[in-house]
Amino acid sequence: MTKLLVTGGAGFIGSNFLHYWTKKYPSDQIIVLDSLTYSGVISNILPQIEKKLIHFVNGDICDKNFVKDLFKQYCFDKIIHFAAESHVDRSIHSPSKFIETNILGTYSLLSASLEMWENNFKGKVFHHISTDEVYGELNDNDPPFTEISAYAPNSLYAASKSSSDMLVRAYNKTYGLPTVISNCSNNYGPYQFPEKLIPLMIINILEGNVLPIYGNGSNIRDWLYVNDHCTAIDLILNSGKIGETYNVGGMSEITNLELVIDLCRKIDFKIDKNDELSKRFPNNLRVKGKSSETLIRYVTDRPGHDYRYAINPKKICTEMNFKPAINFEKGINFTIDWYLKNEKWWRAIMNGKHSDWIKKQYNENR
Numbered sequence: 001m002t003k004l005l006v007t008g009g010a011g012f013i014g015s016n017f018l019h020y021w022t023k024k025y026p027s028d029q030i031i032v033l034d035s036l037t038y039s040g041v042i043s044n045i046l047p048q049i050e051k052k053l054i055h056f057v058n059g060d061i062c063d064k065n066f067v068k069d070l071f072k073q074y075c076f077d078k079i080i081h082f083a084a085e086s087h088v089d090r091s092i093h094s095p096s097k098f099i100e101t102n103i104l105g106t107y108s109l110l111s112a113s114l115e116m117w118e119n120n121f122k123g124k125v126f127h128h129i130s131t132d133e134v135y136g137e138l139n140d141n142d143p144p145f146t147e148i149s150a151y152a153p154n155s156l157y158a159a160s161k162s163s164s165d166m167l168v169r170a171y172n173k174t175y176g177l178p179t180v181i182s183n184c185s186n187n188y189g190p191y192q193f194p195e196k197l198i199p200l201m202i203i204n205i206l207e208g209n210v211l212p213i214y215g216n217g218s219n220i221r222d223w224l225y226v227n228d229h230c231t232a233i234d235l236i237l238n239s240g241k242i243g244e245t246y247n248v249g250g251m252s253e254i255t256n257l258e259l260v261i262d263l264c265r266k267i268d269f270k271i272d273k274n275d276e277l278s279k280r281f282p283n284n285l286r287v288k289g290k291s292s293e294t295l296i297r298y299v300t301d302r303p304g305h306d307y308r309y310a311i312n313p314k315k316i317c318t319e320m321n322f323k324p325a326i327n328f329e330k331g332i333n334f335t336i337d338w339y340l341k342n343e344k345w346w347r348a349i350m351n352g353k354h355s356d357w358i359k360k361q362y363n364e365n366r
């Protein structure tokens, strides 16, 4: 039985990871540390909490004394560090939270890990979840990022994640802390907070709201289905080499405009085929006989907007036999269907009252 700490487990990737892990390794002892910021949705993992598959602790990774006490109490074998401020647009308007959580929060976890493990590192791993955005942007003809691409962050989010990667690296080089880092491309799938491109567009199409495309929509992202990311983390955690970095990508590059048009067409098609959906979403343009594509609006570009991200995942593919199982066509259909089935989930978020009562209940957990 492994004693696992998962930070940020109530967020998008963290909660998908907990669903994956508790199914595959039900006898592990899992502690989830999350401060339930706006993107932490406790209901994402409530069934796992209620079934006692995980123990939830409401706390801030930046609170050094609290983190140290928690580490002393549990003496974890492995740590998977997802907790972060994760939205580039928010980092433009209020960078300070990004500096605190992503840099100082990671530092607090690293220093508590060193103290907890007291140089007895056998079987221990600190897995830091990072992003391809640390490498900056690519042009059309550039080869995809590899693990030795130079860091060149352009957004405050990317700069804060780059800094945290550097701290993780330095803890390994200086103190021998058993760390691994994975840098992955844009994830998509169930439970993604509807401020990110794919869920935002799905919901706006359903609701007949405008579809804001930054700039001219030619920016390219390399999409990775979240469950494939979870598989990659599993492989890295179990057989990754300490001190190494692994790039994880979906090998699915597409421009934002192509992606949004694809979502419009797929959702319009579903609406055409299903009367029940027309009743549930009366404001959808297709219901009114028009195409949802007419809702596309080109809006002022994001400052410092990276043109293209793409990952070369050769290292994890050859060393660990990783292969994304879900191609983009399949993954995007699953994702649309998930948001159609889970209207209550996103409506609660849109109405700003997601899980407030549950949040209160778990605040008393500390």
Ligand code: NAD
Pocket (backbone or CB within 6 Å): 007, 008, 009, 010, 011, 012, 013, 014, 033, 034, 035, 036, 037, 038, 039, 040, 041, 059, 060, 061, 062, 081, 082, 083, 084, 085, 086, 087, 101, 105, 129, 130, 131, 132, 161, 184, 185, 186, 187, 188, 193
């Ligand atoms: P998210 O915003 O959905 O979730 C973040 C979680 O961290 C939330 O549950 C939040 O409550 C928690 N959190 C934030 N600050 C905290 C703090 N100070 N203490 C404790 N908990 C805190 O993010 P996500 O999309 O699930 O991303 C998870 C990780 O993956 C992040 O480190 C992100 O940088 C990285 N990543 C994400 C993507 C992506 O496409 N979503 C791509 C590459 C890398």
Ligand code: TYD
Pocket (backbone or CB within 6 Å): 087, 088, 089, 186, 195, 196, 197, 198, 200, 212, 213, 214, 219, 220, 221, 256, 302
């Ligand atoms: P996002 O989901 O914010 O992820 P990231 O910035 O980490 O890549 O955005 C994905 C792409 O979609 C990015 O190029 C910005 C663009 N975008 C829009 O064009 N309109 C939007 O409303 C949003 C949220 C993003």
